[in-house]
Amino acid sequence: MSAVTLNNIVKRFGDYTAVHQMSLDIEEGSFVTLLGPSGCGKTTTLRMIAGLLDPSEGEIAIKGKRVNDVPIHKRNLGLVFQNYALFPHKTVADNVAFGLNYRNVSKEDARRKVAEALDLVQLPDLGGRYPKELSGGQQQRIALARAIVIEPDVLLLDEPLSALDANLREDMRVELKRIQQSIGVTTVFVTHDQTEALAMSDKIIVMSEGRVEQIGAPEEVYNTPASEFVAQFLGASNLLSASCTGVSGGEIAVELPGFPRIVIPKQRAPTVSAPGPVRLIIRAERLVLKPEGTVAGEELGVDAAVENVDYQGQSARYFLRVGEQQLQAINMIDDHPFPAGSKVTVQLRAKDCAALPVEART
Numbered sequence: 412m413s414a415v416t417l418n419n420i421v422k423r424f425g426d427y428t429a430v431h432q433m434s435l436d437i438e439e440g441s442f443v444t445l446l447g448p449s450g451c452g453k454t455t456t457l458r459m460i461a462g463l464l465d466p467s468e469g470e471i472a473i474k475g476k477r478v479n480d481v482p483i484h485k486r487n488l489g490l491v492f493q494n495y496a497l498f499p500h501k502t503v504a505d506n507v508a509f510g511l512n513y514r515n516v517s518k519e520d521a522r523r524k525v526a527e528a529l530d531l532v533q534l535p536d537l538g539g540r541y542p543k544e545l546s547g548g549q550q551q552r553i554a555l556a557r558a559i560v561i562e563p564d565v566l567l568l569d570e571p572l573s574a575l576d577a578n579l580r581e582d583m584r585v586e587l588k589r590i591q592q593s594i595g596v597t598t599v600f601v602t603h604d605q606t607e608a609l610a611m612s613d614k615i616i617v618m619s620e621g622r623v624e625q626i627g628a629p630e631e632v633y634n635t636p637a638s639e640f641v642a643q644f645l646g647a648s649n650l651l652s653a654s655c656t657g658v659s660g661g662e663i664a665v666e667l668p669g670f671p672r673i674v675i676p677k678q679r680a681p682t683v684s685a686p687g688p689v690r691l692i693i694r695a696e697r698l699v700l701k702p703e704g705t706v707a708g709e710e711l712g713v714d715a716a717v718e719n720v721d722y723q724g725q726s727a728r729y730f731l732r733v734g735e736q737q738l739q740a741i742n743m744i745d746d747h748p749f750p751a752g753s754k755v756t757v758q759l760r761a762k763d764c765a766a767l768p769v770e771a772r773t
Contacts, residue, residue: 412475414439414565414597415460420469422455422621429455431621433469437565437599438613442591444600446608447618448644453601454569456618460599461567462486474564484513489558489596493570495550497542503529503553504538510561528556531590548579555587559594566591566598572607584610605645609633617641635679635765639690642765647695647728649738655680655689655766665691665766669734671711673761680766688769697763698740700729703754710758717753731757 415437422430430452437443445453458464460471462483471478478486489510497506504525511521529535532552542550551571558566571587572580588611591598602608608615609629617624617632617640625637636642639650653667661677673691683689703714713733721728727748731738740757742748749755 412439413437413472414441414474415599416470416472416475417456417460418470418472420456420459420471421467422452422459422464423467429621430459430466433621433623435616435623435626437597439474439597440595441613442588442598442600442611443614443616444602444608444612445616445618446602446605446644447624448603450620451618452621453603453618455621457567457569457599457601460565461488461490487561487564489561489563489566491551491554491558491566491568491571493573495542495554495571495574497550497554497557499542501541502538503534503540503542503545506542506553507538507557507560509557514561524560525556528560531559531593532556533586547575548583551575551583552586555590559590559596563596566596568598568600570601570603572602573604580607587611609645617644619644633694635681636692636767637682639767642692642767647739647741649691649693649695649698651691651693651736651738653689653691653766655683655686655768657686658684663766665689665764667691667736669736670713673711673764675761675764675766679762679764683766683768689766690769692765692767693738693759693763695728695739695741697759698738698742699758700731700740700742700749701756701758703756705756705758710760712756712758715755715757717749717751717755719751720748722748731755733757 413436417433417435420430420433445456447453459466507525507528508521532555534552572583584607612629615629615632616626619640625632625641632641633645642648651667653665655663656666657664663675663677663680663683665673665675715731715733717729718732719730726741726743729740
């Protein structure tokens with residue numbers, strides 16, 4: 412059974428359409444992420460699932476039951492927002508127990524459930540404290556404990572990690588996934604952070620301007636983007652104008668000036684069906700820089716000039732020129748990156764390339 416089903420959902424605010432004809436099935440027990448830039452409709456979609464907004468058109472079902480007219484407090488959902496929304500005048504234990512107060516739960520059972528929830532988020536001894544006495548990471552865990560203590564049918568998370576610093580955000584990303592897997596709750600997670608989405612999700616829904624661009628597993632949307640928007644939004648990509656010169660069996664031949672002929676596996680270019688103009692997609696981290704003249708071996712090699720370098724500590728982001736084409740490459744470095752002005756050989760593998768027909772451009 413699908414935990415959440417959206418059937419042709421539309422949301423309008425006056426003349427502005429925030430979500431266009433969105434249909435989606437979220438499997439029971441899965442971790443699904445709505446990913447996209449600000450204004451793409453992801454939070455609006457989450458708020459419609461929660462019952463905080465009514466859809467203008469379409470139907471929403473939770474565990475097979477239509478909930479369009481069901482108020483938020485009767486949907487049995489756990490919610491965690493960006494600002495955590497903890498009650499400052501209540502203790503941690505009272506914050507966690509808040510949702511239980513509106514259910515037929517005895518005081519003894521409520522205390523037990525609160526203790527179990529605090530154990531699950533690894534804060535078992537903080538029940539008597541107040542939110543102002545907690546760090547940002549601890550507050551985030553308490554908000555999560557409050558959401559899961561009611562044993563929700565679906566857990567809805569709206570940018571819950573965005574207020575944390577970078578290192579803590581990475582730690583909480585791992586912790587949140589651990590908690591979700593341990594209790595098996597269906598989770599819908601909203602973020603604009605591609606790294607969070609790729610690391611945590613069973614399925615990613617990439618959104619742009621209120622529309623779904625692609626739905627798939629993290630490796631699918633990353634390695635085989637369905638549109639230029641997806642290719643550019645998830646990581647650093649090179650999108651190069653090229654020509655498909657042949658489609659044969661399970662392979663597609665692609666040519667572009669300054670590069671050797673590239674034969675791409677068909678599964679990396681599923682929408683290319685005939686010769687013609689295409690956009691070749693190569694992830695920046697799939698290009699490997701070597702000293703000029705290095706023999707490529709099984710890889711394809713092309714000579715390039717380093718125009719600029721963005722030093723990032725353990726890695727460097729290179730801006731390269733190959734004839735009329737400009738490329739980006741991200742490589743790990745042992746000591747010093749290739750300096751600007753260097754002549755290098757860029758190595759790539761055909762299986763790391765993807766392609767889209769020009770008519771699929773967005």
